[in-house]
Amino acid sequence: MFNRRTLLRRLCGSLSLALAQAKPRFSSTTETNAPTLIWDVHCHLSTAPGETPEERMTQLVKFADRLGIDRVMLSLGFPLQPDPSPQQLREENDQVLQAVRRWPSRAFGFVYLNPNHLDFSLREFDRCVRDGPMVGVKLWVARRCNAPELDPIIERAASLKAPILQHTWLKVGGNEPGESTPNDLVELAGRHPQAAIICGHAGGDWERGIRVVRATKNVSIELAGFDPTSGVVEMAVRELGAERVIFGSDAGGRSFASQLGKVMGAEIPETARKLILGENLRRMLTPILKAKGYKA
Template sequence: MPLTFLIPGPLRSFAAGKSQIVIEQSPATLADALQALWKLYPGIRDRVATEQGQIREHINIFVGIEDVRYTGGLQTPIRDGAEITIIPAISGGSRVVHPQEEAPWLPARARKISDFTLDRRTLLKSFCSSLVVTQTRASQNPASESGRPFRIWDDHCHLGSVPGDTPEERMAALVKWADRLGIERLLLSQGYSAQFHPTPGQFREENDRVMRAVRRFPDRAYGSVYLSPAYPEFSVQEFDRCVRDGPMVSIGEIEADKPCSVPEMDAIVERAASMKVPILQHTWLKIGGNEPGESTPYDVVAIARRHPDVQFVCVHTGGDWERGIRIIRDMKNVSAEIAGSNPTAGIVEMAVRELGAERVIYGSDVGGRSFASQLGKVIGADIPEPAKELILGGNLRRLLTPALRAKGYRL
């Protein structure tokens, strides 16, 4: 028998607006059921699971009325005809619901609570069917203490996992979300890609998608070319097509084909130097070991030392930001980017203390992370207002200014 996923409001935009999704297969475990769901609606995956495939901490999953945390996690058995409910945790305090108190998330027939015999299945189904995201449009950009709005430029945006059938539709969704938070400009890269080792044809396809998106919204986005030291000759040609002769203004995010410290990277960096464009290099410091070819902040330091006149952005700052910040500290042509990690208190404060505000850059990694969670790292940081202005956009504008002026963009 088929099983049914009950989808909450915040995830329905990634499921074609559906509140229920029927899986016709008969998976044996929750892991199998989720894999079947990802195949139908891949955009849901990043919101529910980590890069390692584990359920995110803020996500609650119930099989029937049982919380899978107590029934085996991803190995929870799935019976025929099961209902699987996905519920994002809601932040805020908790309180006791007393008899006769109104419970507005329940249907009217169940709204008056006369005792504590409320059926958990009814609660889960009612909650999931009515849960929505409150979408409040800001009247202006997030403002500094002086009342002057910040000019926010985001250096790290992707089209992957964003709803829409075309690059233009996906970009429209990003612009809509950015408008809610007062984000002025997006630096877009990698297209839809989720490949660790793309072929030259796939690199070209993703760069074409980015250029389509940017051409549709030229006043809101810039493009950054997707290259790899695994294909140095192709990468130089693609740089010329997309940057020298095209609309793009930077390189990267370069991903995990080869460490960026390899000699093959030098030809790409020399091309960047010729037009004074920055390079955004993905980095990570994974406890269980990086993917084959995945760079660390040590690799960025190595290539930056060979090319002191080129500006590098250490994307994610290695994820393990305390180590990453210290690794790049003495390399003055390397900036720390705050995107992609959990909004942990202290990351921005440490980066400013160790590197100076002029070497810290805001990015969201949107498509995989939200604008809001990453903006919160800066807006809520205990640092001076001028430092926030640099991090939220001033530093990125400075890095991009030579290329923007060369191409005739209005600053």
């Protein structure tokens, strides 16, 4: 007789068999047991434990070690400033510089800039990237990225092959006044086809964000921040190609584990997984790393 009790027994038996046959996915090795490079493009000091940048970075390294994450791209200091003054920008970038100098083998810095203070931001780019150790640019929510004030920043970054990580989101109730959408980013990228631009959070509403950037070849997406929903990585690979998808966590705003799970649990080829986890970002950064004498 088939009833709820027999159904439960069958389900439990099937689950036990599936668990016995399943391969562990949450590891930094592929099915061939070769180490997989994992570089996180989107990491912050803001909510990590510790009083100093060095202490906070040390805690992030401990968390990253648990999951086999080799390097993080660090931007923004603490406390977070959505529209920072020139003094606040310098303080936040100095905090990132301190953290990177403490852990040079585990982090690269992205300079935080504010287009509302354009002249200072250009000088800060020169201080931190052209003449300093940082390798990319972080833009957040001070001004929508399709504004012409961003053009000199993007041009200067592109001249040194420094990637630009731009926060994007699509909110049901409307974005903040200076918060960019993927549509804004496509407009910016169209004016600067030579620039390597990363669409932060894949627009938040990733199904829309992926489609919006699909035709703009110098825009990649990163996977940080939103919930680890099934299907996001599969759609990104299908619509953009694995070469335009980059792993990011938004740690410490989100956990490394929840964000890494999007990629490790995705039904994609292992070759695509390796590209997303680290090879794409390393390839993007190779020109500026070599110019600075870093090992890519």
